[in-house]
Amino acid sequence: MRPDPAALRAVLHRSLADPAAAWSLGGYGAGATFRREAGEPAGAPCGGRPGLVTPRGALVLEGADTLVPVAYETALGGGAWSQALALCRPLHRPSPGPAPRVSEVGADAEAARAADRDGVLFCLGLPLRQARLLARVQGEAVPALRAACGAPADAALWASLPGLGAVLVAAHGGARIEVVLPDAHPGPRAHWFDKLLRQGRLHAATAPIPAGLAPVIHLHPPHPLTEAGFEAGRHAAFQALLARWGDPALVAIKRRILAGEDVTVPDTRAARGVARVARAQRRWPGAGGGAG
Structure with a gap:
């Protein structure tokens, strides 16, 4: 697989400008998704990094163009299908997984907004091989999460995060998705499905990811099937990605x-x-x- 960083950067740049595109970061069973609405205010992350910042979350694609792109479609029921461009890392460069407990990381120096860099990050210790899931809190919420350190994250802790004013962060290297909690559809969302996560899979069985690669970030281009019918332009755009990286x-x-x-x-x-x-x-x- 030849990533062609220049071509990939061009695809990512075009997709950032398209509010109909969606993005996800994480592994099988846990991670975050970034979406925005057409009229939603959006800026750029601080430090000149590629990405988007909205009132409800943020997407930072630092280093995404160094990953290996794999385009694919999967069949769904009723004559439908999905499409995605997975950005993968080789498994011969594994990163150590987090300890299976909540732990304090420190100030969030890589926050998408400069104003959030004094927030304190806590790793949730989920067994993800592609990314880390963290919670960022400030003020009186910091002692509450410090009290949870040393024990595994559980459903009760997850349910408490919105009340603590937490921001959920899914991160891999310099890339991340931030989700302001409580999340809502449509918009940035956080997810954690314990039964799926504990299967230890790198991706869904239906995703034809080549052996030796682990998908980290997914770009979900606008689908050609819409309420108005079939959009041939959207279809042709993804078929070009499929021809290059499928x-x-x-x-x-x-x-x-x-x-x-x-x-x-x-x-x-x-x-x-x-x-x-x-x-x-x-x-x-x-x-x-x-x-x-």
Whole structure:
């Protein structure tokens, strides 16, 4: 896989300007998602870093262009599908996971807003291999989280964070998503599903991420299926990403199905999934042959 940092930076820059794009950072079962509405005020993170800052959260993409991009689509029920550009790190460069307990990290020197840098970070100690989940608090909330240090994070602690005025931070290196709690849809959201997290997976089984890579950040470009129908421009934009950074074998299978060829689909989860996506997309004018 060749990341092509210049091309990736251009994609990230265009996507930051699109309020319909969504972003997520974390691992299977825990992390954060960043969204914004079209008219929502948005600025840039302090220090000249790439990203976005809104009243409800922040996205910082420092170092994202050094990760390995993998574009893919997954089949959903009812003729629907999802699409994503996963930014992955090689597993031969593992970062040590946090101790399985709440611990104080210190002042948040990497906060997206300069005014938040005096907030105190606490690592929640969740068993994520791709990122860390932290809570940032200020003032009287600091002693409350200090009292939780040394014990594993639990549902009661998670439920208490909004009342403490906490900001949830999902971070990997210099990249992060900040979520002002309480979160609300649509907008930046934090999630922690203990049953999924404890499976120890790097990603969903339906995501065709190459062996040896762990997805850290996901860009979720605007989907072509909207309430108004099928948007061919959105579809073509993602198909260009798929042609550049998708699995070549899967892209070839999809191209042949869209062209109407009689294709023997390999008996793998990824191949069966891409065949379902291709057949779903053939229903829409303007989608045929888009993978090439």
